[in-house]
Amino acid sequence: MKEFIKNWGIFFVLAAIFIALRLFVIAPVSVNGHSMDPTLADGQKLMTYQLSTIDRFDIVTTEEPDDLDKLAVKRVIGLPGDQVQMEEDVLTVNGTEINESYLEPYKQEFAEDRMQNEYTYNSAFQDIAENADNFTNDFMYEVPEGQYFVLGDNRLISRDSRTFGFVDRSMIEGEVAFRYWPLSEISMINNY
Template sequence: MKEFIKNWGPFFLILAIFWALYIFVVTPVSVNGHSMDPTLADGQKLITYKLSNIDRFDVVTTKEPDDLDKLAVKRVIGLPGDRVQMKDDVLTVNGEQVDESYLKPYQQKFADDKMQSEYSYNPAFQDIAAGAASFTSDFVYKVPEGQYFVLGDNRLISKDSRAFGFVNRSLIEGEVVFRYWPLNEIAIINN
């Protein structure tokens, strides 16, 4: 028995450490869909950190409140108690204008041709964009305590809090911290 522990003990210890990290600290996830374009693309592989404090503009993985079997990647826009408003593509949080520089590439494409070139792979997306008056439709929400307001960066086609409602903290699985696939796009995800 001592010989077995001596030979295999380190292997099982390392295996137990990796298992504990996977269960309690980090989780790999895949982006499924285009709601976070251009920040994250369909098929990319990410690592989420489960112990993170969730802050405004963090990219997170969350279960969708209306379909708990679906895991979505979204950006936190409103924290508990916030008043979030979008008017004419300008975001204000608690009355203060907020710069969403991560949206600039797609806002420019919307201004250029209403995303028709970008959405050439999907006629349904082209139809949505063609009928849109702005890149992000106007809204006003007061975020309840214990809840979060999340949006996809590709606002025209994203299913997010505007569709499925606020997200309870218990549904947020973690903050996206690292992209590891594809290899030529490995990066730390800064929010």
């Protein structure tokens, strides 16, 4: 028995550590769709950190409140108790204007051609873009305690808190920390 423990003990300890990390600390997730373009692309593989505190502008994985079987990748915009407002593509949180520099590539493209070239893969998206007055439709929300307001970066077509409502903290599975696929795009995720 001692010989077995000596030969295999380290393997079992490492396997137990790996399983514990996978169950309680990190989790893989795939981006499904275009709602986080251009920050994250359809089909990319990510690692999430499940023990993270959630801050504004973190990219998180969350269950969708109206379909708990779906796991979405979104950006946290409003924290519990925040007043979040979008008017004429200007975001304000609690009365303070927020610069969303991560949206600049798509906001510029929207200003030039309403995203027609970007959405050549989907005629319904092209119709949405053609009829849009702003890159992000105007809204105003008061975020309830224990809830979060999340948006996709590709605001014209994203299904997010504007559609499915606020996200309870218990639905957020983790903060996206690392992109590991495709190999040519391996990187840490800068949330803002």
